[in-house]
């Protein structure tokens with residue numbers, strides 16, 4: 001939504017004290033991870049020359065405008081790779097009480113599960129030393145090798161004692177539908193440590209984002225991520241993940257929001273017809289999702305009018321599901337207007353503060 005300067009909400013006023021649930025520090029180069037790797041993996045990476053690659057997790061060119069707002073580009077390095085820039089662009093400007101760092105990196109999806117785990121350990125060590133230790137307003141998600149639930153759970157157990165890590169980060173589309181039993185060690189470890197699982201837009205980029213095959217354009221790829229989120233959510237609900245792990249919360253990060261009511265209507269209707277197939281699913285899927293699932297706000301695929309926005313919020317059926325986010329430094333054409341127009345004031349407070357605190361219990365400590 002683009003507003004004219006005259007009706008632009010005052011972010012300094014409305015967002016003060018908010019919790020920004022999605023910011024993206026970028027690893028500036030693989031070289032910076034070298035001091036944070038185990039000896040074995042440092043030697044391995046140097047021997048293979050992998051430090052010369054940036055190992056981006058992206059379907060589009062690194063310099064594409066959407067990768068960063070023009071005023072958030074840096075003199076050198078990828079957007080998001082400077083703590084000082086994050087401080088001046090977000091922390092000292094919008095004055096959030098916390099911002100949750102979600103590092104997106106090729107480490108998460110390597111074919112070699114061991115290399116993936118080695119690099120994820122390095123990234124978690126790096127974000128802790130270079131970002132969390134240098135600004136008390138920052139929190140982070142634990143980056144894990146998404147294709148090995150066993151190694152991912154190990155990394156969750158290793159990082160969980162540091163309560164500045166408030167979430168486990170997965171991607172919407174990986175080798176397996178997320179609800180499948182092979183992934184359950186991740187959910188078990190997350191639940192044990194009171195960590196929600198954040199599922200960010202993205203994939204291992206070796207499967208097309210649509211079941212129809214590979215798209216030609218980034219436009220198709222990005223919009224098709226919504227299908228990936230629907231499938232991931234259907235999988236988590238149908239496979240019984242929330243029955244097995246009743247304290248687990250899942251945060252859909254950068255999924256958009258407006259697809260959800262229609263998708264749940266379809267899920268509820270079909271469940272009523274074939275529920276004998278999934279007898280563990282004793283409650284209507286919508287009820288399960290409202291209890292366990294949260295969604296970050298940016299980029300918000302808002303309907304054209306405020307009246308339609310209010311209808312959509314009514315269809316969501318819960319004022320507890322939305323979480324404030326800027327998606328810094330990515331640029332999805334919302335400009336400075338991280339909050340859509342037309343949200344009631346009490347809902348803004350819930351989105352900015354109450355809902356994130358309920359979702360991320362570690363933020364209270």
Ligand code: ZN
Pocket residue numbers: 022024200253254327330
């Ligand atoms: Zn994001």
